[in-house]
Amino acid sequence: MNELRELYQQVILDHNKNPRNFGVLSLPTLKAEGYNPLCGDHIEIGVDVEGGIIKDLKFNGAGCAISKASASIMTTLLIGKTVEEAKLLFDEFHGIVTADPESDADMMNLGKLAVFCGVREFPARVKCASLAWHTLMNALNELSEKVSTE
Ligand code: ZN
Numbered sequence: 159m160n161e162l163r164e165l166y167q168q169v170i171l172d173h174n175k176n177p178r179n180f181g182v183l184s185l186p187t188l189k190a191e192g193y194n195p196l197c198g199d200h201i202e203i204g205v206d207v208e209g210g211i212i213k214d215l216k217f218n219g220a221g222c223a224i225s226k227a228s229a230s231i232m233t234t235l236l237i238g239k240t241v242e243e244a245k246l247l248f249d250e251f252h253g254i255v256t257a258d259p260e261s262d263a264d265m266m267n268l269g270k271l272a273v274f275c276g277v278r279e280f281p282a283r284v285k286c287a288s289l290a291w292h293t294l295m296n297a298l299n300e301l302s303e304k305v306s307t308e
Pocket residue numbers: 194197198199221222223224225285286
């Protein structure tokens with residue numbers, strides 16, 4: 159398990175150093191802003207949604223390594239997915255970071271989300287890791303509101 163942990167740390171460091179999809183979309187369908195006062199992380203997310211599919215997703219802002227890496231990994235997981243799939247992944251992600259650290263959830267079935275298992279060992283960091291996801295969900299929920307009023 160230590161080797162896995164080291165691997166996840168490498169992934170987080172890499173995404174922090176070279177964040178993927180970092181920037182601003184020129185005309186996003188949706189955008190949202192999130193702030194984690196406990197750590198000072200601030201993030202802005204822009205999403206292009208077309209026909210229920212996340213066509214593009216970018217983030218920018220400033221924060222700690224975990225918040226930045228989490229946002230970066232999230233964008234790589236969600237571009238090309240449907241909004242529904244994104245919501246399911248959010249539920250899964252949320253389950254991972256809030257699970258009891260003693261319970262060894264089926265890491266094998268988690269795929270890339272397994273990187274976030276390590277976060278459970280740092281309860282104070284859960285909010286950092288969740289910030290991008292919560293911000294994105296705020297943006298996507300706005301979409302369903304928009305749709306339902308039409
Ligand atoms: Zn943070």
